[in-house]
Amino acid sequence: MTPMIDVTFLLIIFFLVSSHLAKQENFLPLDLPSAAAGIADFSDRPTVTVQVPKDGGYQVNGAEVSLVQVRSIILTRMQEEGGGPIRIRIRTDRNVAYGTLAKLLKECALTGNSDIVFAVYEGEGA
Amino acid sequence: MKTRFASQGSRTSLDSMMTPMIDVVFLLLVFFLTTASFQRLEKLLPSAVSAESESQAGGTSDEPPKPSESDVSDCVIKINRPEGSGGFQYRFNDTPITSLEELGSRLRAVIRVRPDVPIVVDPEDSISAGDALRVYDLAKSNGALAVYMVAR
Numbered sequence: 001m002t003p004m005i006d007v008t009f010l011l012i013i014f015f016l017v018s019s020h021l022a023k024q025e026n027f028l029p030l031d032l033p034s035a036a037a038g039i040a041d042f043s044d045r046p047t048v049t050v051q052v053p054k055d056g057g058y059q060v061n062g063a064e065v066s067l068v069q070v071r072s073i074i075l076t077r078m079q080e081e082g083g084g085p086i087r088i089r090i091r092t093d094r095n096v097a098y099g100t101l102a103k104l105l106k107e108c109a110l111t112g113n114s115d116i117v118f119a120v121y122e123g124e125g126a
Numbered sequence: 127m128k129t130r131f132a133s134q135g136s137r138t139s140l141d142s143m144m145t146p147m148i149d150v151v152f153l154l155l156v157f158f159l160t161t162a163s164f165q166r167l168e169k170l171l172p173s174a175v176s177a178e179s180e181s182q183a184g185g186t187s188d189e190p191p192k193p194s195e196s197d198v199s200d201c202v203i204k205i206n207r208p209e210g211s212g213g214f215q216y217r218f219n220d221t222p223i224t225s226l227e228e229l230g231s232r233l234r235a236v237i238r239v240r241p242d243v244p245i246v247v248d249p250e251d252s253i254s255a256g257d258a259l260r261v262y263d264l265a266k267s268n269g270a271l272a273v274y275m276v277a278r
Binding site: 093099 | 153169277
C-alpha cells in the first residue's frame with residue numbers, strides 16, 4: 001500500500017508543479033509598476049499579453065513584434081475566439097516612456113477592444 | 127525491502143516506522159519548495175483608453191473645454207516633467223498642481239460630488255509608465271469609476 005501511495009503523491013505533485021510552470025511560461029522578468037487598485041485575475045477570458053521591456057519594442061508570445069504586427073495578432077486572435085472582444089494584458093516595465101505605451105494603447109483601441117489591463121504589483125504607488 | 131525488514135526482525139519497531147515518515151516529510155519538503163513561487167504576485171489594473179486625438183478631431187475645436195464647465199463634465203490630468211526641476215508637474219484641468227497629495231485631495235473632492243466623472247490621464251510621452259500608472263491608480267483607488275489613459 002505504502003509504495004502505491006508514494007507514487008500517487010509523486011504524480012499529484014508532478015502535475016501540480018507542471019501546471020504551475022505552464023502558467024508562467026515565457027514571461028519576461030519585468031519591473032512592473034505598483035498600484036493599490038490592482039485586482040486578482042480570476043477571469044478566463046481569452047487574453048493576448050503584450051510585453052513592453054525597458055529597452056523598447058513590443059513582445060507577444062516571446063517574439064519581438066512591431067505595432068502593426070501587434071494589431072494583426074490581436075485581430076487574428078479575435079477571429080479565433082469567434083470575433084468577439086478579447087482581453088489585452090499589457091506587461092510593461094515601469095521605466096518605459098509613456099509615448100511607447102500610448103501608441104500600443106491606440107493600436108489596441110483600433111482593434112475595437114476596450115478590456116485592456118495592466119499587469120501591476122500590489123502596493124502603494126511606484 | 128520487505129524481505130530485509132523481515133530478516134531483521136530484531137530491529138525495533140521505531141526503525142521500521144521512520145522510513146515512511148521520512149519519505150512523507152521529504153515529499154512535503156519538495157512539494158513546498160517547488161510550489162513556493164519566488165515571483166511576486168501580479169495583479170491586474172483594469173484600464174480604458176481615450177483616443178484623445180480622434181475625439182478632438184471629431185469635436186468642434188481643438189481647444190480643451192473651459193475649466194468652469196469641465197470641472198463637473200470631465201477631468202483631464204496632464205503630467206509633465208519640466209526641465210531643470212526634478213519633480214513632476216500635474217495639471218488638473220489646466221490648474222497647475224505640484225504634489226501628488228494635492229492632486230489626490232482634488233480628485234477626492236471631485237469624486238465625492240460625482241463618482242462617475244470621466245477622468246482622463248494624459249502623461250507626456252517622456253513620462254515613465256510607472257509614474258503614469260501611479261496617477262491612474264490614485265484616481266482608481268479614490269473611487270473613480272471611469273478613468274482613461276490617453277492613446278496617441
